[in-house]
Amino acid sequence: MATDNGLYVISADGAPIFSFDHNWRTAAFIENHNDLLQLQCDSELYTFEAGRHPALIKQAAYISVNSRLQHSGAQWTGTPVGLFFDKVSAGHPSVGQTNYGTQVSQSEIYQLMPSGNELWAATGNGIELFSGDGKVLKPYPALDLLKDETIYALLPDEQQRIWFSGIRGIGCITTDRKRIIRFSSKNNLQSLEFNHNAACKGPGGRLYFGGINGVNAIAPSSYISEEEVPSVSIFSLFIADTAYTQGIVSSMPQIRLNRNAAHIRGSVFTADYPDAADQRFSFLLQGYQPEWSEPAPDAGFSYRNLPPGEYRLLVRYSDPCQNQGEPELLLTLVVEPAFWQTLWFALSVIVSIIIITVLVARKVQGIRYANRIKALEQEHAIEKERLRISKDMHDEVGASLTRISILSEIARSRQQEPDNTQKVIEQISEIAGNVVDELSEIIWAMNPKNDSLDNFAAYVRRYASTYLEASTVDVKFHFPDTVPNLPMSAELRRNLFLIIKEACIM
Known part of the structure; x- marks a missing residue:
């Protein structure tokens, strides 16, 4: 020693x-x-x-x-x-x-x-x-x-x-x-x-x-004796603060809780140990608690406001010498989820999102396609208008130049006749002036800045005044004090102007 x-x-x-x-x-x-x-x-x-x-x-x-x-x-x-x-x-x-x-x-x-x-x-x-x-x-x-x-x-x-x-x-x-x-x-x-x-x-x-x-x-x-640690049983059980009255047995069925009242409490006991004050119990709610509770004489357990999910309530007995028994399953719990917390709802939302995405994508694609068609139509209309304008210019200028050419030949052949030559020259000048007016009209029609009602009214007033100035026709204009600035297409302006021009000629 x-x-x-x-x-x-x-x-x-x-x-x-x-x-x-x-x-x-x-x-x-x-x-x-x-x-x-x-x-x-x-x-x-x-x-x-x-x-x-x-x-x-x-x-x-x-x-x-x-x-x-x-x-x-x-x-x-x-x-x-x-x-x-x-x-x-x-x-x-x-x-x-x-x-x-x-x-x-x-x-x-x-x-x-x-x-x-x-x-x-x-x-x-x-x-x-x-x-x-x-x-x-x-x-x-x-x-x-x-x-x-x-x-x-x-x-x-x-x-x-x-x-x-x-x-x-x-x-x-x-x-x-x-x-x-x-x-x-x-x-x-x-x-x-x-x-x-x-x-x-x-x-x-x-x-x-x-x-x-x-x-x-x-x-x-x-x-020392190696007797088994006593088994543990449920003594009382309250589900959603209401006493469980269906009978407590050693093998409890699965208990389902509503999510709005997901509360459970109760107590356990063991009949194989004489001094209840010396007993200790630990609890573990698998799926909710990360660790066992500390061994304590309190044989009660209580869990409130459990989230949706599946749980297993385990208990472990400890004697005064800190000997611990094997974990025992007391009961299993299922807290029902709300409908928006279920798998089928999540899948429905995912499917709905996919469908909406597909529909929106198709709608966007359709709008893009329609805009593309509209753009092509506009391009085609512009091209068509250009062809028409070029044709009008070709016809108008060509016809006028032809008349000027013919009158020029006549004037040349009548050089010995001053009076007749002067008349031919005046005709040539008039034709040339008309060509200038026609070209001015075409240029005005082509200018997109004139695609409004107020600009159209101003041009018509100016044209009618100029055209009818030397005639005996009494011209009166009835326009409001303020002409609204409304958009007008080139084709509409052209057609209306031709109608007004025809009225002035007649």
């Missing part, structure tokens, strides 16, 4: 055999190999004869090691900076050794324990498992419950269960490695905090764990 006052060896009947006085701050047994006991104290390693006559053999400086043992033909060394695996040094431990081999874990190792072909390591992050060749093994289900918990010591019992101590008391891992049976202050523990490397197995299979206030001895064969 290593204490802060030294090392003591005691016989099976409690009589002192050997003592080594020393004022150590920390002390930890490293290994028992070939009747040699190695004790690490602060930064030194003490080697003792562990036979019938214990004695100090060697003392040397030493790098901190929390646990070391031989397993599967290799040397395993647990240190504050991790676990090391060394095949080369197997069977040949060296005092003061600094090279521990290959590092297989970075967790702080407090104790190593072989179990069959596995190596168990008590660490600052729970319990880690390793194969004989140094590979990390997948943890058992029970070990998942110890993640992030500091474990100081490991001991096996005669029933192949694994006992451990740490900063949350003592626990026992069942033989199937699925459950953890814990002990609390109600089980007469010296405290919930124990020391590392402070555990050993005594005669009769009794286990000893040292803590900050003393030592706890446990007789596993007579103390």
